[in-house]
Amino acid sequence: MSIDKEAELRAILDSAGIETKAIRAGQLRTEYGSHGEPIFATSSFVFDNAAQAAARFAGDEPGNIYSRFSNPTVSSFEDKLAKMEGGDKCVATASGMAAILATALAFLQQGDHIVSSRSVFGTTNVLYEKYLQKFGVSTTFVDLTDLKVWEEAIQDNTKYLFLETPSNPLCEIADIKKLAELAHNRGCLLVVDNCFCTPALQRPLLLGADIIIHSATKYLDGQGRSIGGAVVGNEELMAEVYGVLRTCGPTMSPFNAWIALKGLETLSLRMRAHSESALILAEWIQSQAGIEKVHYSGLKTNPGYALALQQQSAFGGVLSFVVKGGRDAAWKYIDATRLVSITANLGDTKSTITHPATTTHGRLSDEEKQRAGIEEGLIRVSVGLENIDDLISDMQRGLSAL
Numbered sequence: 229m230s231i232d233k234e235a236e237l238r239a240i241l242d243s244a245g246i247e248t249k250a251i252r253a254g255q256l257r258t259e260y261g262s263h264g265e266p267i268f269a270t271s272s273f274v275f276d277n278a279a280q281a282a283a284r285f286a287g288d289e290p291g292n293i294y295s296r297f298s299n300p301t302v303s304s305f306e307d308k309l310a311k312m313e314g315g316d317k318c319v320a321t322a323s324g325m326a327a328i329l330a331t332a333l334a335f336l337q338q339g340d341h342i343v344s345s346r347s348v349f350g351t352t353n354v355l356y357e358k359y360l361q362k363f364g365v366s367t368t369f370v371d372l373t374d375l376k377v378w379e380e381a382i383q384d385n386t387k388y389l390f391l392e393t394p395s396n397p398l399c400e401i402a403d404i405k406k407l408a409e410l411a412h413n414r415g416c417l418l419v420v421d422n423c424f425c426t427p428a429l430q431r432p433l434l435l436g437a438d439i440i441i442h443s444a445t446k447y448l449d450g451q452g453r454s455i456g457g458a459v460v461g462n463e464e465l466m467a468e469v470y471g472v473l474r475t476c477g478p479t480m481s482p483f484n485a486w487i488a489l490k491g492l493e494t495l496s497l498r499m500r501a502h503s504e505s506a507l508i509l510a511e512w513i514q515s516q517a518g519i520e521k522v523h524y525s526g527l528k529t530n531p532g533y534a535l536a537l538q539q540q541s542a543f544g545g546v547l548s549f550v551v552k553g554g555r556d557a558a559w560k561y562i563d564a565t566r567l568v569s570i571t572a573n574l575g576d577t578k579s580t581i582t583h584p585a586t587t588t589h590g591r592l593s594d595e596e597k598q599r600a601g602i603e604e605g606l607i608r609v610s611v612g613l614e615n616i617d618d619l620i621s622d623m624q625r626g627l628s629a630l
């Protein structure tokens with residue numbers, strides 16, 4: 229495309245809807261005219277002459293050098309996701325955990341402190357408690373929805389606040405705007421893991437957050453095909469994260485970037501469908517005997533309903549519920565299903581079912597489980613894209629076993 233046309237397209241995309249950004253931002257055209265983005269399966273790039281190599285290395289001339297630094301397929305995914313989140317820049321990573329680690333390495337040093345929601349992805353807990361602790365970085369874990377405890381937990385050495393909203397598996401909602409204000413008043417950054425909503429449903433940067441974390445493994449790919457991650461934010465912050473990637477190496481592979489960028493093209497459609505089915509399923513489960521409670525922020529009785537309505541455009545695809553009869557009943561329910569997959573993964577076209585107390589949250593002590601609301605009868609479902617009547621029938625199979 230000519231330079232003029234490219235500039236015009238960029239201007240169109242700046243004000244375009246997220247569905248258009250998902251498809252057209254970061255599109256990669258080559259001299260061969262391929263319509264689909266190619267996979268640049270190359271470790272390094274050649275230069276026309278020694279002077280060009282020197283200019284690239286010195287940063288005087290833009291361009292690729294080596295795929296640990298940058299790669300056109302990876303850049304295409306990064307440009308698309310950055311536009312969708314409303315950020316200046318995205319840095320793609322090998323996994324969601326690599327995104328969280330790269331952020332920590334970029335902004336923390338010995339003696340620093342994080343305030344994190346207690347209900348974050350289990351491995352994030354382990355990273356903070358076991359590994360960052362080894363390097364003299366401490367973390368205080370707080371209840372996601374209690375602004376006062378966030379405020380009290382901030383210390384002089386706190387560098388950032390970290391959270392996921394909605395939380396997993398209880399679908400609690402944090403007030404991103406208020407937490408961003410709190411963080412900024414105290415000289416901290418707000419980091420939001422936006423894995424559950426994705427930019428299709430929630431854009432935390434526009435609500436004041438500074439950094440977005442993604443596990444591209446979940447909804448961004450959306451079809452359970454690969455592992456990947458991303459960090460999104462402004463130029464200045466992302467320059468720090470990029471420095472970590474280039475030096476430490478947990479970069480996204482071109483093949484995984486290609487899968488994730490194809491996933492992004494259909495993200496809005498999929499998230500709408502996941503959310504629609506999850507709401508129908510949550511309402512249906514709530515109306516059944518044998519169920520103690522349903523956790524889904526799309527239910528009007530849910531404490532997070534009003535806030536979710538305010539900061540999300542739909543309620544997402546993950547819900548959980550408590551069956552009467554504790555662990556035995558929960559296991560019976562899960563084992564009686566046939567269609568949904570028994571796996572702890574989520575964000576897939578395939579619906580999944582899991583028993584958090586003995587899988588994702590199994591390493592917590594009984595006291596910690598109680599505190600986190602992980603009851604023995606709790607079951608989590610990540611609602612996929614199967615026909616909703618078939619999903620209801622499968623949930624009925626579970627109920628019939630109780």
Ligand SMILES: *Cc1c(COP(=O)(O)O)cnc(C)c1O
Nearest residue numbers: 323324325349421423443445456
């Ligand atoms: C899965 C997940 C991660 C970690 O991502 P990986 O790609 O598995 O490393 C981080 N945060 C949330 C909310 C997740 O669900």
